Amino acid sequence: MFTSKIKDFIKSRSPKTPYLIVDLSEVKKKYDILTAQLPFADCYYSIKANPAPQVIKLLNSLGSSFDTASINEIKNCLELGVKPEKIIFGNTIKKENHIKDAFRLGVKYYTFDTDKELDKITRSAPGCNVFCRITTSNQGAQWSLSRKFGCDERQAVSLLKQAQTNGLIPYGVSFHVGSQQTNSAAWRYALSKTSEIIKKLLSKNINVSCINIGGGFPAQYSEKILPLKDHTETIKKSLIDLFGVNGLPKIIIEPGRYIVAEAGVIVSEVLLVRNDLHKKGIRWIYLDAGKFNGLHEAGITRYPIKTDYPDNNPAGDVILAGPTCDGDDVLYDKNLKLPLSIKIGDKVCVLSAGAYTNTYSSINFNGFKPLKEYYI
Numbered sequence: 001m002f003t004s005k006i007k008d009f010i011k012s013r014s015p016k017t018p019y020l021i022v023d024l025s026e027v028k029k030k031y032d033i034l035t036a037q038l039p040f041a042d043c044y045y046s047i048k049a050n051p052a053p054q055v056i057k058l059l060n061s062l063g064s065s066f067d068t069a070s071i072n073e074i075k076n077c078l079e080l081g082v083k084p085e086k087i088i089f090g091n092t093i094k095k096e097n098h099i100k101d102a103f104r105l106g107v108k109y110y111t112f113d114t115d116k117e118l119d120k121i122t123r124s125a126p127g128c129n130v131f132c133r134i135t136t137s138n139q140g141a142q143w144s145l146s147r148k149f150g151c152d153e154r155q156a157v158s159l160l161k162q163a164q165t166n167g168l169i170p171y172g173v174s175f176h177v178g179s180q181q182t183n184s185a186a187w188r189y190a191l192s193k194t195s196e197i198i199k200k201l202l203s204k205n206i207n208v209s210c211i212n213i214g215g216g217f218p219a220q221y222s223e224k225i226l227p228l229k230d231h232t233e234t235i236k237k238s239l240i241d242l243f244g245v246n247g248l249p250k251i252i253i254e255p256g257r258y259i260v261a262e263a264g265v266i267v268s269e270v271l272l273v274r275n276d277l278h279k280k281g282i283r284w285i286y287l288d289a290g291k292f293n294g295l296h297e298a299g300i301t302r303y304p305i306k307t308d309y310p311d312n313n314p315a316g317d318v319i320l321a322g323p324t325c326d327g328d329d330v331l332y333d334k335n336l337k338l339p340l341s342i343k344i345g346d347k348v349c350v351l352s353a354g355a356y357t358n359t360y361s362s363i364n365f366n367g368f369k370p371l372k373e374y375y376i
């Protein structure tokens with residue numbers, strides 16, 4: 001979102017490009033919308049989407065909990081005042097030492113999807129609560145999160161049973177329908193798989209009380225998407241169909257992208273325009289922001305791009321590229337039109353860039369620094 005706060009900042013402060021600017025009031029707005037649409041769910045913000053202290057502090061003050069993937073993410077949260085009981089150590093692939101450290105720091109929720117990982121948790125976080133992560137269809141998502149993680153239903157039943165035998169609390173089943181999921185059916189499908197597992201365990205007197213439905217809630221980029229409500233209504237309806245109004249388990253959501261993406265804009269500058277590379281008439285525009293300083297997802301994620309030229313300015317096809325000496329540092333090589341009058345020094349703003357950008361910056365590739373960040 002190109003909020004007036006962001007526009008004013010760009011105009012009046014005009015810092016050196018490239019940089020990421022995030023309007024925190026938009027982050028709050030998204031948190032409020034999502035939690036209002038799923039009032040029965042506990043929200044664990046998945047901090048890998050944007051771990052800036054300003055974002056974590058804001059969400060902590062609003063009552064959010066946090067999904068983390070590493071001991072350093074856990075320590076970052078704790079240093080910012082997050083209570084350890086509000087943290088899930090959600091990565092299914094952990095160093096055992098880090099489990100031990102997290103346990104010592106008071107973290108009580110851990111995720112696993114194999115017997116070997118369960119063994120590590122049993123040894124290093126005795127008595128804690130565990131989630132077993134299942135694979136599910138990621139169809140309809142821009143980024144799959146099922147190929148690398150999860151187990152099948154049969155394994156989930158036997159692993160959660162094993163967890164109880166090991167003295168752990170078989171707390172929940174978790175899944176992730178894939179990031180930027182645009183198909184509501186993905187949640188319905190995963191929930192019905194989950195309910196089978198929970199029922200099977202109940203028949204063995206094992207009471208799994210929670211479903212962690214992960215993230216995947218989509219942000220608005222260039223392509224039109226269904227309103228969030230379509231997804232949240234499907235989730236609600238599926239839960240009621242599967243468990244009944246009075247039998248609902250505890251529900252956890254772990255949104256990342258949805259909460260922060262639209263609140264951020266990457267502001268960059270045109271370094272060079274050329275028309276004569278390879279084919280005549282194909283215009284290349286090179287920016288000071290590229291795949292190595294924030295726009296790693298470009299190409300797949302269709303970020304809306306804005307310039308200072310009015311919308312009715314004649315526009316033409318461009319190939320948009322980053323500044324490094326890497327041939328892959330091309331953001332878009334088709335389906336993008338920009339004003340014909342664009343020139344060196346003009347600002348180019350990449351919208352909906354608040355998620356999966358700042359921490360995807362490389363440290364010093366080609367001597368380029370990570371993105372500067374401003375939170376207003």
Ligand SMILES: *Cc1c(COP(=O)(O)O)cnc(C)c1O
Pocket residue numbers: 046048049067090091176178179180214215216217254255256257258
């Ligand atoms: C990345 C991740 C999320 C957040 O996913 P989004 O698509 O950004 O909402 C949630 N849960 C887990 C376990 C993750 O790895």
